[in-house]
Structures are given as C-alpha cells and as structure tokens.
Amino acid sequence: MIVAIALANKMARAIWAMLTKGEDYQNPTQTVAA
Structure with a gap:
C-alpha cells in the first residue's frame, strides 16, 4: 500500500x-542511458 x-x-x-x-517529462532512466 x-x-x-x-x-x-x-x-x-x-x-x-x-x-x-511546460516541458515534457524526462524519464531518468532514459537520460542516463542516453
């Protein structure tokens, strides 16, 4: 719960x-991988 x-x-x-x-959500996992 x-x-x-x-x-x-x-x-x-x-x-x-x-x-x-007013920004797109940046996924932390994507920013680290990139």
Missing part, C-alpha cells in the same frame, strides 16, 4: 512539473 502511494506521489510530482514548466 505504501509503495502505491509513493508511486502515485512521484507521478503527481512529474505531471505537476510538466504542467508548470
């Missing part, structure tokens, strides 16, 4: 950052 809340919180923060900054 705690994991689900943590994941939802992480997604909410990512979406909020996208909306406020």
